[in-house]
Amino acid sequence: MVTAESRRGKIEVVARVGDIQVGQVFTPIHYGYFDNHDGRARAANELTQERWDLVSKQPMFKSGAVRIGKIPPGEVKVHTREQHSETVRKLEDQRSQFPGPGDVHKHEKLGRILEYWLGATATSFDTLQDICDHVVPRVEGADFEIGAGMRVMHRITTACLTRLKPITQKYNIDERLGHNISTGLKDRLFPDAIVDFTGSPSYDVLIMLQGFYLFLGYIEAHMFALQPTSQAAWDKDFNGCVEFLTQQLERMKAWTKQQMHSRGPQTLLVPCRQAVGLRERVERKAREGEESAVM
Structure with a gap:
């Protein structure tokens, strides 16, 4: 078990050595907590930003520098708790500012720049x-x-x-x-x-x-x-x-x-x-x- 930490966040994952260039690490980009039962942060989005495109859910950043730290063998405590739920709440708050197809009548006429x-x-x-x-x-x-x-x-x-x-x-x-x-x-x-x-x-x-x-x-x-x-x-x-x-x-x-x-x-x-x-x-x-x- 290791932690991978960027200046934006931290995750806690199982590391596998090999099959990648020296000096590089990889972890899946999307949040994946539908099957997470231990509360650990383990998706790359935790390391990038809590800013997504509201339509595609793509993060603003898809790469960045990280520091890897080893967790002592046998230690089971959660070092990095997932932030996905809070991020979803923030995004839903942002989404409420933009009308959907059924909400246009609730807003003034929209225009473009x-x-x-x-x-x-x-x-x-x-x-x-x-x-x-x-x-x-x-x-x-x-x-x-x-x-x-x-x-x-x-x-x-x-x-x-x-x-x-x-x-x-x-x-x-x-x-x-x-x-x-x-x-x-x-x-x-x-x-x-x-x-x-x-x-x-x-x-x-x-x-x-x-x-x-x-x-x-x-x-x-x-x-x-x-x-x-x-x-x-x-x-x-x-x-x-x-x-x-x-x-x-x-x-x-x-x-x-x-x-x-x-x-x-x-x-x-x-x-x-x-x-x-x-x-x-x-x-x-x-x-x-x-x-x-x-x-």
């Missing part, structure tokens, strides 16, 4: 298109390559919106919450003063590219949740759309990253008069901030 997340995804692509249309052209005069590249980014964004439209119509999205977030992020990353922001056109372009990359990351984060959600919904069109959007975001990120790679050394290392002017601007802004604080 998916419509808001999809709405935020759609409006973020709308905002990205606005960035390509109105923000980036401000620096186009100073850099033809950026202007040409951003026109390609605009076409990719348009293709994403076209692919996304049937899905947003199917799931009846709500864009209001996402609109506030994406437009607010755009205003922070692309202020009106982005042109001649530093006095160095090449540095201004680098800052713009950084903001563009960050905004792409904001959109990409929506995909992290939508990819498994589309699979769980068993919706091939939805899943195909998410895969397409993810691929196009990777294309845009790759272009932006390449532009920053190629421009970084020339912009950041080569001495220029604008660097002196930038220092003066920073110091002037600091003085103005101090004067405003005093007033």
